[in-house]
Amino acid sequence: MHILAEKIQQQDMRALARAITMIENDHEEKLELMSDIFSIQKKAHHIGITGSPGAGKSSLINRLLTHLRSKDLTVAVIAVDPTSPFSGGSLLGDRTRMNQHFLDPGIFIRSMATRGSLGGLARATKDTIRVCDAYGFDVILVETVGVGQSELDIMKVVDTTGLVLTPNSGDVLQIFKAGIMEIADLFVINKADLPGVVKLKATLEEYMMIAQPKGWHPLIVKTISTENKGMEELWQGMTSHYDYLYETDQGEKRRQLQLRLEVYELIREEIWRDVKIKIEKETGKLKQLEDPAADPYELARSWYQGWKGERG
Ligand SMILES: Nc1nc2c(ncn2[C@@H]2O[C@H](COP(=O)(O)OP(=O)(O)O)[C@@H](O)[C@H]2O)c(=O)[nH]1
Ligand SMILES: [Mg+2]
Structure with a gap:
């Protein structure tokens, strides 16, 4: 077993941090490490917290973290929101509280580096979740801004997704259009101290009437992060969703679907690498680009057919 995997299993936090850096940098030992990490039994409840910038995700996570520690649960937080790195300080509330978190061995907080492509970030986040799992945390919280495909991709690997909304923000329509509504297992109305809570709740209930979710019916929870209310x-709400997943066959179904998508993703990477190498080795193909009338559709079709033909 890779030395880092061994150390992570023994709950060495520095090894955990080093492994994540290795993932971010696409270190040459990454696949070997990940394979060993994968073989370690997992047990964490993976929770995604998504929502627009400013909805209060970081504040909420900070409060939830304290709440979970009071129940003696260990927690890892992975922040994928590039606009609000946890290391920035202010986002974890006042400095005293932040320091308190950093001194607690039952808490691990990490912001994902924003370098690399967005797809790369989603991939790195999934691997980071796995590493935290191998370490043995009870709960893994992932903060992402619900804006694009890469966030939706990340949300596919968690058990429970909380969508944070705020009253009177006009968020709902945008979120609805982006297809993010559907991934919510839990609607969190944060900033419930502000006016418009009743209206937002009615809008969400209306949405559920139309969408008619099968099986799990998303819960609506009200929170005021600034006042530590609703935690x-x-x-x-989060644990009842988790219980639902594993008391029915939904959890197992979800696991298999996620695994399938991941295998597809890895195959896609492999095939693409193979095709690209072949094409770029054949100078004749690249020469076709010099033709001013070169048609990308036609070229893609014939180059791909050529690659397939060669494989017989
Ligand atoms: N009034 C009110 N403000 C809040 C609440 N929760 C967070 N905020 C404020 O909303 C702002 C954005 O919070 P933040 O946690 O950084 O949002 P994020 O971008 O979603 O992570 C901060 O100024 C918070 O103090 C709440 O429950 N009520
Ligand atoms: Mg944030």
Whole structure:
């Protein structure tokens, strides 16, 4: 077994941090490490927290973190929001509280580096979740801004997704259009101290009437992060979703679907690498680009057919 995997299993936090850096940098030992990491039994409840910038995700996570620690649960937080790195300080609330978190061995907080492509970030985040899992955390919280495909990709690997909305923000329509509504297992109305809560709740209920979700019916929870209110209700909602997943066959179905998508993703990477190498080795093909009338559709078709033909 890779030395880092061994150390992570023994709950060495520095090894955990080093492994994540290795993932971010696409280190040559990454696949070997990940394979060993994968073989370690997982047990964490993976929770995604998504929503527009400013909805209060970081504040909420900070409060939830404290709440979970009071229940003696260990927690890893992975922040994928490039606009609000946890290391920035202010986002974890006041400095005292932040320091308190950093001194606690039951907490691990990491912002994913924003370098690399967005797809790369999603991939790196999935691997980071796995490494935290191998370490043995009870709960893994992932913060992402719900804006694009890469966030949706990340949300596919968690058990429970909480979508954070705020009253009177006009978020809902945008989120609805982006297809993010459908991934919510839990609607969190944060900033419930502001006016418009009743209306937002009615809008969400209306949405569910139209969408008619099968099986799990998303819960609506109200929170006020700034006043530390609603955390127990939020946690209850999250655990009841988790219980639903594993008391029915939904959890197992979800696991298999995620695994399938991941295998597809890895195959896609492999095939593409193979095709690209072949094409670029054949100078004749690249020469075709010099033709001013070169048609990308035709070229793609014939180059791909050529690659397939060669494989017989
Ligand atoms: N009034 C009110 N403000 C909040 C609440 N939760 C967070 N905020 C504020 O909203 C702003 C954005 O919060 P932040 O956690 O950084 O949002 P994020 O971008 O979603 O992570 C900060 O100024 C918070 O203090 C809340 O429950 N009520
Ligand atoms: Mg944030």
